[in-house]
Amino acid sequence: MTQYQKSTTRKELCRWLELPRSVTYYKRRQGKPGAKPSQVTMTIDGVLVPNEDVTLLIRQLLDTEFNAFGYEYITHELKKEYIINKKKAAAARYTA
Secondary structure, X not given: OOOOOOOOOHHHHHHHHOOOHHHHHOOOOOOOOOOOOOOEEEEOOXXXXXXXXXXXXXXXXXXXXXXXXXXXXXXXXXXXXXXXXXXHHHHHHHHO
16 A cells, blocks of 8 residues: 555545544554553552562462462462462462
């Protein structure tokens, strides 16, 4: 389309191809979509700690014999020390 745009208008080209003009303005973004995952977690005191510390605490919780802890229990235990939601706790559990 860009090669023919020098000789005629974008409007005419779209009319010939029976396409809406909005299609011709689309430019694909580079990189992966979405936000990057965080590398730190905040404690209740407001101090930032690396996610590896949270992962170690999850491992300590899971290393008990006959554990049947789900992500809700782990989130409950983590909220005693960290400001964390259940999605991040569940994701950290599977990396542990």
